Amino acid sequence: MKTNKQKIFFAPNVKFLRERRRISQHELAEKLGITRAKLAAIEAGNTKSPQPDDYLNFSAFFAVSIDTLLKIDLSKLGELKMRELEAGNDVYIKGGNLRVLAISVDRDNNEHVEYVPIKAKAGYAAGHADPAYIATLPKYSVPNLSKGDTYRIFPISGDSMLPITDGSDITGKYVSDWTDIKPDTPCVVVLNGEQDVVFKMVTVRADGTLLLRSLNPLYEPYTVEASDVLEIWKFHAYTSRDFPEGQSDMATVLSAIRNLGSKMERSR
Structure with a gap:
């Protein structure tokens, strides 16, 4: 039975994240304790089976989960999603820096x-x-x-x-x-x-x-x-503890501004 092979995005993601941080291959290789040649091979996809330590090191350096590095094409995410990811909101992280909402519940497990x-x-x-x-x-x-x-x-x-x-x-x-x-x-x-x-x-x-x-x-x-x-x-x-009035002074001012704008538009 033929199964669909999932595409792996590790190589392009490493290059994308490095360039996003504006770090050269030499700088990143030095920070990770690997050779520039090895990093170049990883980014080019020439290393078919990176070692587990490589996944862990890149994940720790970029603060992105291994699952995300492997499964998601980060270059296709919008800027907002990338900033959310970089802020710690990684859908694959369980705990850590994930933005977790703390809640409290009553005896019946209903949220307060x-x-x-x-x-x-x-x-x-x-x-x-x-x-x-x-x-x-x-x-x-x-x-x-x-x-x-x-x-x-x-x-x-x-x-x-x-x-x-x-x-x-x-x-x-x-x-x-x-x-x-x-x-x-x-x-x-x-x-x-x-x-x-x-x-x-x-x-x-x-x-x-x-x-x-x-x-x-x-x-x-x-x-x-x-x-x-x-x-x-x-x-x-x-x-609110304030009883609403018929129309506040601010509402009156805003209404006057809108009316003035409408008159100016009609006079053009």
Whole structure:
């Protein structure tokens, strides 16, 4: 019985990753402790059966799993996917630097909806993947949430997303594949380092960056690298202590601007 032989991409992937890092064959061979001739042979596909140590060394150096090096043509991935891979989001890695979502469950194995208080937001980036840290967050049972999805509640501060006011709580649904996010989607974005947890209109770009835009036009949009993003939670609902007015001053201003723009277009 004839079986389909799976294509192996190890050789072209090694060359692709080396060139992506702008490292010469001599430099990479030196870092890996092999000869330049051996590296050239591997990249050319002339070494039909590389040693297990070779797979391990290349995997460790490029921080990419052996399965990915062998099974996926990395040159065919878009820039966003490559940056995600380089940030540790390798679908074949089990643990390690994989972006793992830590959750907590009740006695019936139903997921809790954790609340991230204002005081905890500063430490959330550091502890977001730590089950022990997540276990310390307040937990709630929220009705009418879709089964199989994970939700979390984040308070927002400031006026950058008016008419959603300062102090409102945003319930977000976890997004595992950022490429599924439609342009200008409201999301809670968790950034690494000291960059904070922000609520913005998010557009994922093909070049591996994310455009973050405020609803309040007084705030300029800005761009962040995909590698700086730890988590994205798509807007599901919000709760506020402020009773909505008929029409806010900001809404009035925005309406006037739109009307003025329409008149200018008609006068051309």
